[in-house]
Amino acid sequence: MSIRVEHLTFIYNQGTALEQRALDDVSFEIPNGQFVGLIGHTGSGKSTLIQHLNGLIRPTSGTIFYDGTDIYSEGYSLRQLRSKVGLVFQYPEHQLFEVDVFSDVCYGPKNLGLSQEEIKSRAEDALRSVGMKEKYWDQSPFELSGGQKRRVAIAGVLAMNPEVLILDEPTAGLDPRGRDEILDEIKSLHEEKGMTIILVSHSMEDMARYASRLIVMNHGKKAFDGTPKEVFEHYKELEAMGLAAPQVTYIAHELRERGIPVDKDITTVEEARDAILRLLGK
């Protein structure tokens, strides 16, 4: 179920005065079951990129292979691709529309022409995996809190049983606990169901905690691609791109500059704590 992107270029308004190169010769491969973080400043090409991955936009040039097949080849069913590659947009709760939570989640699978039982069981599974308790299922989605609405919207995509789940800033506007809860639920989808996750986020702290690989976009090009530890070592270059590393990474670097032999690839609070305590002999 790998996704292979080869020399992807996308130009908005080609041939006009407003021509803009949003993606510039981007290549990478995401193997099945990876948890990938996608970062880049606003306008770096992240959103354009993820819209290519489930065939919402056609590239100006380049190819995307899903499971070995070119998704733009003749006869390839983009409709089927979209049920395998689920895309959760920013503020997905704006797309809720049904009278109750359960019907909203059923909407996608219903359109796949599945049996009543199958639709029901998928919706139940999806709602449970985002931590929506049964007492909410009959409620209007519009009466829920922001975090709960967002869960319902994500469940709607999960009910399509995707193999790959792409989320564009799923935690924007949520309180800190809400952020952790949603990210933990995504993590368990990844661990328990082996789902491939592509997460777009501006929180470097979250990226360090959850992703096993980071792809950094800058001006439509892939700037870095590696583990969070590898990528955050380039914190100075990241800053020049309008990004940053987690706060603790800076602390580790500052300590090293003052001659304290702490590991330079620290990206989480736990790692920093353990490294410092080790040096202090505690």
Add this chain to the structure above:
Amino acid sequence: MGIIKASRLIFDYIRRDEEENIEEIDRAIDGLSVDVEKGTFVAILGHNGSGKSTLAKQINGILTPTEGTVWVCGMDTSDESKIWEIRKRTGMVFQNPDNQIIANVVEEDVGFGPENIGVPTEDIWTRVNESLEAVGMTAYRYKSPNKLSGGQKQRVAIAGVMAMRPECIVLDEPTAMLDPNGRREVIRTVRKLNRQEGITVLLITHYMEEAVQADRVIVMDDGKIVMDGTPREIFSRVDELKSYRLDVPQVTELAYELRKAGVNLPEGILSQEELLESLVPLLQAAV
């Protein structure tokens, strides 16, 4: 009395059925009292649904109290004859920059507010110039707002508020949709307006790093104020903050974890510099 004062404020969202019978009452603010001194930079924290935005809307009279009183610059927000005066004195900036910009050119957008209250043309231009300068967007005055980044759009929205010459600005999660650069830009601008122009700032945010820069931090839960103090006082109470679904900046969390493990660090460390200052000597002695 400070520039903003609320006394035993209660606000209920009331839902009615088709016959106007009350179906449900949701108490968003529950007996809240607060007094904000002129010129203070206040950060308001609290989980989704804790009442922060409802409070913000009380301050320029978008909502008025169910019970209790809110005074802004000494005017009671329930007094309808004062509402326009109150709105001139307190500007609001919201989360989504795209919903707040209306004109096709930056300078026109900034001039929209003063034009609407009948400011003479020459004064409008003076105000537009000053406001764009204050948020550092003068270079973009003839640009289309569509071509700006999120952070720049928010700065234009702030300039639009500044052009009304307010005494107080209320920002409701102005950085939630921005990337790290945009976030820094907006917070730097807000802080500058506070320090240099003496504007009172109420900043609602979910980013603890932003609250660290305030003079005063207020934590809300269930429509009430549950914590109120300087950033240092508030962020030294890590467990209590977490119980309100909040968090602390990574530096503070690291310092707190180290203290728990018996490392001799002061309480309530807020910045990288503070942590390094206390930690480096300890580490140098150990290695």
